[in-house]
Amino acid sequence: xxxxxxxxxxxxxxKIVDIAAQTGDDASELEPDDIIPATGLIDSTGLxxxxxxxxxxxxxxxxxxxxxxxxxxxxxxMAEFVLRRKSLP
Amino acid sequence: xxxxxxxxxxxxxxxxxxxxxxDVQPGTLVKSGQIVGQIETDKAVLDVxxxxxxxxxxxxxxxxxxxxxxxxxxxxxxxxxxxxxEAPDEPKAGARALGETTAKARLLLSKHGLRADAIQPxxxxxxxxxxxxxxxxxxxxxSAVNRTMxxxxxxxxxxxxxxxxxxxxxxxxxxxxxxxxxxxxxVAGYVEIEYDLAPWAEYAKRLQDEKGWMMSPxxxxxxxxxxxxxxxxxxxxxxLLNGQRYxxxxxxxxxxxxxxxxxxxxxxxxxxxxxxxxxxxALGDLQRRAAGHKLREAETSGATIGFSSMExxxxxxxxxxxPPQTAFMVAHAAGRxxxxxxxxxxxxxxxxxxxxxxxxxxxxxxxxx
Numbered sequence: 001x002x003x004x005x006x007x008x009x010x011x012x013x014x015k016i017v018d019i020a021a022q023t024g025d026d027a028s029e030l031e032p033d034d035i036i037p038a039t040g041l042i043d044s045t046g047l048x049x050x051x052x053x054x055x056x057x058x059x060x061x062x063x064x065x066x067x068x069x070x071x072x073x074x075x076x077x078m079a080e081f082v083l084r085r086k087s088l089p
Numbered sequence: 090x091x092x093x094x095x096x097x098x099x100x101x102x103x104x105x106x107x108x109x110x111x112d113v114q115p116g117t118l119v120k121s122g123q124i125v126g127q128i129e130t131d132k133a134v135l136d137v138x139x140x141x142x143x144x145x146x147x148x149x150x151x152x153x154x155x156x157x158x159x160x161x162x163x164x165x166x167x168x169x170x171x172x173x174x175e176a177p178d179e180p181k182a183g184a185r186a187l188g189e190t191t192a193k194a195r196l197l198l199s200k201h202g203l204r205a206d207a208i209q210p211x212x213x214x215x216x217x218x219x220x221x222x223x224x225x226x227x228x229x230x231x232s233a234v235n236r237t238m239x240x241x242x243x244x245x246x247x248x249x250x251x252x253x254x255x256x257x258x259x260x261x262x263x264x265x266x267x268x269x270x271x272x273x274x275x276v277a278g279y280v281e282i283e284y285d286l287a288p289w290a291e292y293a294k295r296l297q298d299e300k301g302w303m304m305s306p307x308x309x310x311x312x313x314x315x316x317x318x319x320x321x322x323x324x325x326x327x328x329l330l331n332g333q334r335y336x337x338x339x340x341x342x343x344x345x346x347x348x349x350x351x352x353x354x355x356x357x358x359x360x361x362x363x364x365x366x367x368x369x370x371a372l373g374d375l376q377r378r379a380a381g382h383k384l385r386e387a388e389t390s391g392a393t394i395g396f397s398s399m400e401x402x403x404x405x406x407x408x409x410x411x412p413p414q415t416a417f418m419v420a421h422a423a424g425r426x427x428x429x430x431x432x433x434x435x436x437x438x439x440x441x442x443x444x445x446x447x448x449x450x451x452x453x454x455x456x457x458x
Binding site for chain 2: 023037043044045046047048049051052055056062064067068069070071072073
């Protein structure tokens with residue numbers, strides 16, 4: 001399957017919606033440029049789940065230093081980070 | 090003339106005592122009143138004092154031996170080369186045919202819920218190697234099961250209701266072992282204090298914004314602060330071993346992480362040697378790998394203190410189970426109306442409530458406001 005920015009955003013959002021539901025929150029209204037931690041839709045443990053899934057699904061090991069808002073703070077940034085790491089347009 | 094030191098009576102109803110340890114060896118010069126060893130019954134542990142000055146000529150019992158009250162534990166002489174009288178006045182009664190058990194081996198026995206008489210000694214001694222050999226012979230899974238079994242308790246009867254037995258996962262076995270240690274070994278108490286949430290929240294937010302971190306460092310910062318409290322009071326970083334407080338040489342902070350169905354206790358080793366950023370990074374790395382179920386065995390063992398949070402589930406108060414051979418575990422919970430509850434389970438055998446409250450008060454505010 002070809003990875004595009006749009007498909008990545010959709011897949012990551014679906015995961016966030018799933019994680020948020022575990023604690024009774026609804027993340028279906030999350031916008032691509034919303035800063036995910038600032039929305040309060042998923043907590044630290046949820047973010048850990050998200051990042052573990054992200055690393056495994058897209059096969060991009062992350063270092064602790066890369067876990068920044070600039071790199072991964074929103075759906076758009078997470079999608080663009082995958083494309084950059086895989087040298088995809 | 091040689092002087093015997095005999096096993097004293099601890100309780101009127103106990104005619105036998107167990108030798109825990111000797112603090113002296115043949116050739117040691119002891120002074121009157123000096124402690125030469127420890128004995129115990131089911132009810133108490135007692136130091137054995139020397140009644141006179143003298144050189145230790147020889148020991149007539151070994152750690153873990155059960156001896157009659159009044160029997161000779163060791164002989165003292167006026168010179169180190171004085172011959173030891175050959176015939177003790179009475180034989181050891183009920184002495185188990187066990188070799189010497191090393192201090193590390195005793196710790197390991199306790200950790201695995203094993204009895205010394207279950208171990209085949211090596212060269213007459215029960216050592217860590219002998220115990221590991223015993224565990225290996227039983228297989229990894231079997232030894233894990235043993236850890237979950239409380240010593241000296243009968244197996245539970247089978248339920249009357251039909252059902253299916255499901256094997257426990259490795260993590261579930263670990264949790265069962267922890268709960269059973271808490272039940273069978275520790276004498277757990279719990280205290281809590283109320284604290285203001287704002288100073289911690291502001292401190293964590295400021296640091297997160299400065300660093301641009303994705304994750305809030307709040308819990309990691311609080312856990313680091315805990316290591317600082319423990320560094321000031323080593324008795325918090327200890328366990329009870331053979332009637333003595335065993336203070337650990339390093340602070341290994343165990344931090345509970347729920348990853349799916351698995352509950353991990355990820356351990357930051359040598360946490361007391363880390364500065365704040367190093368600790369936050371180390372714990373963050375463990376948390377992320379726990380979420381991916383990629384923790385190594387060594388990263389889930391050896392905790393000497395603990396930190397647990399149930400904030401995620403909006404729990405406002407919880408009482409943690411003490412991990413094996415720890416005496417202090419902090420409970421962090423969700424706040425309400427600007428106030429939060431910081432609690433702690435503690436092993437009342439070596440800590441009292443006031444000591445624990447002192448540590449919690451230290452933890453209630455960040456180092457810099």
